[in-house]
Amino acid sequence: MAKVEFLKCVRCGQTYSIDDVEYYCPRCGPEGTLDVMYDYSRIKQLFTKESLKTKDEYSLWRYIDLLPIERKPELLNMQVGWTPLYKAKRLEQALGLDFVYIKDDGRNPTASFKDRASAIGVAKAIELDKKIMCAASTGNAASSLSGFAACAGIPSYIFVPATAPTAKITQLLIYGANVILVDGTYDEAFEVCLQASEEFGWYNRSCAVNPYLVEGKKTVAFELMEQLNWEVPDWVVMSVGDGCCISGAWKGFTEMHELGLIDKLPKMLGVQAAMSNPVNRAFRENKNSFDYVKPETLADSISVGIPRNGLKALRALRESSGDVVDVLDIEILEAMKQMARLTGVFGEPAGVTGLAGLRKMVKENRIQQNEKVVLVVTGNGLKDIKSAMSAVNTPITIQPSLEDLKKYLI
Ligand SMILES: *Cc1c(COP(=O)(O)O)cnc(C)c1O
Numbered sequence: 001m002a003k004v005e006f007l008k009c010v011r012c013g014q015t016y017s018i019d020d021v022e023y024y025c026p027r028c029g030p031e032g033t034l035d036v037m038y039d040y041s042r043i044k045q046l047f048t049k050e051s052l053k054t055k056d057e058y059s060l061w062r063y064i065d066l067l068p069i070e071r072k073p074e075l076l077n078m079q080v081g082w083t084p085l086y087k088a089k090r091l092e093q094a095l096g097l098d099f100v101y102i103k104d105d106g107r108n109p110t111a112s113f114k115d116r117a118s119a120i121g122v123a124k125a126i127e128l129d130k131k132i133m134c135a136a137s138t139g140n141a142a143s144s145l146s147g148f149a150a151c152a153g154i155p156s157y158i159f160v161p162a163t164a165p166t167a168k169i170t171q172l173l174i175y176g177a178n179v180i181l182v183d184g185t186y187d188e189a190f191e192v193c194l195q196a197s198e199e200f201g202w203y204n205r206s207c208a209v210n211p212y213l214v215e216g217k218k219t220v221a222f223e224l225m226e227q228l229n230w231e232v233p234d235w236v237v238m239s240v241g242d243g244c245c246i247s248g249a250w251k252g253f254t255e256m257h258e259l260g261l262i263d264k265l266p267k268m269l270g271v272q273a274a275m276s277n278p279v280n281r282a283f284r285e286n287k288n289s290f291d292y293v294k295p296e297t298l299a300d301s302i303s304v305g306i307p308r309n310g311l312k313a314l315r316a317l318r319e320s321s322g323d324v325v326d327v328l329d330i331e332i333l334e335a336m337k338q339m340a341r342l343t344g345v346f347g348e349p350a351g352v353t354g355l356a357g358l359r360k361m362v363k364e365n366r367i368q369q370n371e372k373v374v375l376v377v378t379g380n381g382l383k384d385i386k387s388a389m390s391a392v393n394t395p396i397t398i399q400p401s402l403e404d405l406k407k408y409l410i
């Protein structure tokens with residue numbers, strides 16, 4: 001018996017059987033992203049603290065009972081998820097907070113949080129016998145899909161802005177994806193990819209189009225709760241572009257709540273770049289629509305003018321009594337240094353944007369000293385060394401002699 005009961009539109013609430021709809025709500029169009037709903041009363045018997053304790057699978061597949069995949073595909077054996085959680089003592093001291101944890105999702109196979117979704121997307125493609133996959137991406141979703149598709153032997157077509165960081169484009173090329181650089185923004189790349197996917201029947205990896213992908217992202221919440229021994233944090237902090245990551249994590253928390261595994265829920269804190277902040281503006285104005293601005297931020301992964309999963313993100317922020325802040329690029333670069341120097345975790349700009357937002361929240365007294373905070377670092381710093389280099393000083397050069405070294409030291 002299939003685990004997924006039905007799909008439900010985030011916009012109009014209409015439900016659909018999994019056999020009737022592949023991507024988004026036919027009534028609402030692409031804004032009507034769908035939620036994957038399970039038979040929770042049945043899963044409640046399987047998905048318990050005790051049953052989890054007996055599992056020796058340390059990856060996202062540990063949570064297969066609550067994933068829309070019947071079984072872990074044999075071919076797809078990359079280690080995804082179950083990333084480390086660190087207590088960040090020195091960062092706590094710097095921020096004046098008692099509890100700060102770092103979840104380092106840059107430790108995934110292609111070095112970003114996106115791997116959680118790609119694993120499910122490719123597994124679903126295998127299940128549905130899809131021959132070709134495609135993705136539009138600011139960079140990481142693409143590099144991630146190309147890695148997982150390569151592992152499974154499925155060809156992929158990738159649409160990225162020509163301005164994506166070189167490391168991310170390199171990943172695509174080395175994994176052998178069909179790379180199409182779009183002379184335009186991510187928002188434009190997204191549209192071309194959606195059209196191509198409909199025209200040629202390619203299986204779309206976008207988390208905002210394909211309802212199953214966010215299911216992979218929710219596993220971060222399951223891991224967090226197991227790693228924190230089921231003690232729910234007060235805040236979970238993530239950067240927001242399209243809004244798939246934060247809404248995915250929120251779904252994980254609400255499902256654990258529904259299953260009786262946790263008795264309270266965290267507040268979600270979304271952090272956006274100031275020049276790419278449509279979700280924050282909609283949240284502040286209490287609206288359910290988004291005004292486009294041409295995004296401008298060095299945090300390429302959250303450089304999004306039209307948030308494709310904005311409604312789900314707003315729902316996560318509102319339902320959780322959470323909050324959103326936005327930060328300047330210079331604050332993101334500061335956070336990158338602070339994170340690296342106080343925790344040893346090197347995140348890409350969007351990966352450390354959460355820390356920049358946390359700093360702001362603490363400064364403005366919107367987060368209190370004794371509140372427990374988890375920061376999710378969504379991508380590895382080596383993916384964008386150009387931005388990292390702009391945050392630091394150039395090193396000195398010496399002649400290879402002790403004499404010369406001494407000149408520098410005094
Ligand atoms: C994609 C991405 C985000 C933002 O996720 P959304 O789902 O677009 O909000 C944040 N950080 C990194 C590193 C990403 O790759």
Ligand SMILES: [Zn+2]
Nearest residue numbers: 009012025028
């Ligand atoms: Zn709808």
